[in-house]
Amino acid sequence: MSTLQQPWAGPQVDAALAADIAVRRPRGFDHRLAGHPLMSIDAIAELGQELGPDSISAEDAVKPLVTAEPAFRELAAEAIADRIRSLAAADSWFTLLNIEQERAYRELVDELVEGVAERAGLDPAGLRRRMGFVFASSPGSVTPAHFDIEHSLLMQLRGRRRLSFGRFGSPEVREREINRYWTGSSFGRLESMPEPVSELELGPGSGAYIPPYTPHWLSNGEEASYSLTVTFFERSNxxxxxxxxxxxxxxxxxxxxxxxxxxxxxxxxxxxxxxxxxxxxxxxxxxxxx
Known part of the structure; x- marks a missing residue:
């Protein structure tokens, strides 16, 4: 059974996305997921409670744009749902990890990836290791400069954020940062600020394709932010x-x-x-x- 409303509520993309994926070029897009029942604040809070502390990373909301190593918080299981619901009055930054562990969210992740593949003219069988992450953060939160190794589709659900893209200062800097990632010492967080390249303003109903190994960082506006990111691998990454x-x-x-x-x-x-x-x-x- 489809979890998505008709007409298509996922990323509004076409064959141009396939070209961007091939050359790892960021791009923005629109979507209509903000009203999806699995993406309501209550549903996200309940999902956090179901996943439990082992599948949630928690940090302070306000931190420098360059933070070479995450400073994770201890998170009490009984506080998860309440903390997610009360982000507007808190100093919190949460990531709900691998939401595809829960069946309804696994179906949602699969539908989004396959729907994007269909619209972009990609073979859905080639988009593997599909994962989903929900990001929930307080007003003024910062997501430090980092890169991910997956192809990412970020969909803003509530609140506003500025998504900035950068580039490594040199091939040597890129190689050093990637080496740090694979030694397990950085989680993709960067030691130095990348050279800024472009920005996207995100609000409910907007999103972005973020290529693998592409430096980026985010800054929240004056509201709490909730977003969904779906990731996948294909042959090149x-x-x-x-x-x-x-x-x-x-x-x-x-x-x-x-x-x-x-x-x-x-x-x-x-x-x-x-x-x-x-x-x-x-x-x-x-x-x-x-």
Whole structure:
């Protein structure tokens, strides 16, 4: 059963999105998810309660734009729903992680990704590892400069935010920041401010495509903000991530690999090796379970 209203309430996109995905170019779009019953404040609060503290990251709302390591808060299970409902009077910044753990939200994530694929002319089977995240934050909140490794579709539900995009200052800075990510020391948070490139003003009914490995940051307006981000991998960022993982393992062995992108043929070989290795691991795990 569809969880989306008809006509299509998800991102209003077309074939231009496929071109942007291919070259990793950010873009804005409209949507009509703000009134969706799964996206009401009460539904989000109840979802947070169901997911529990292990699937929620909590931080102070106001923080510098450059925060190299997140300062996570401890979150009491009994306080989650109330804290999400009372963001306007709080100093809170929450991420509800992997909402696809709950069946209704998994169906919503799948419908959004497949609907976007249909409208952009993409093969939905090629958009894998689909995940959903709800961001809820108090007025004046800041999301520090960071990057994600997934393709992201951000949909603003309530409140207003400014989404800023930047670029790394040099290939060396990019490589250093990505190395920090794969060592598990940064969660994608950046050590230095990227060079600003563009901005989008987001309000209920607007959204943005955020490419993988693209620096970005957000600043809330004077209202509490609630938004949904749906993410996925396709072949290009899956392969880049595979190469980055292998490069990190080589560095641990004292080997200095060529950065991703410096030797495309070598990158393709590394990605193929990692796909083979992942397949072998899956077959071993399957055989052990029988």
């Amino acid at each position: 899956e392969d880049e991530s595979r190469v980055q993982v292998l490069n990190e393992r080589l560095r641990r062995l004292g080997i200095t690999p060529k950065p991703y992108g410096a030797a495309p043929a070598r990158d393709r070989s590394k990605a193929a090796l990692m796909r083979w290795y992942a397949g072998m691991r899956r077959r071993e795990e399957t055989s052990r379970s029988h």
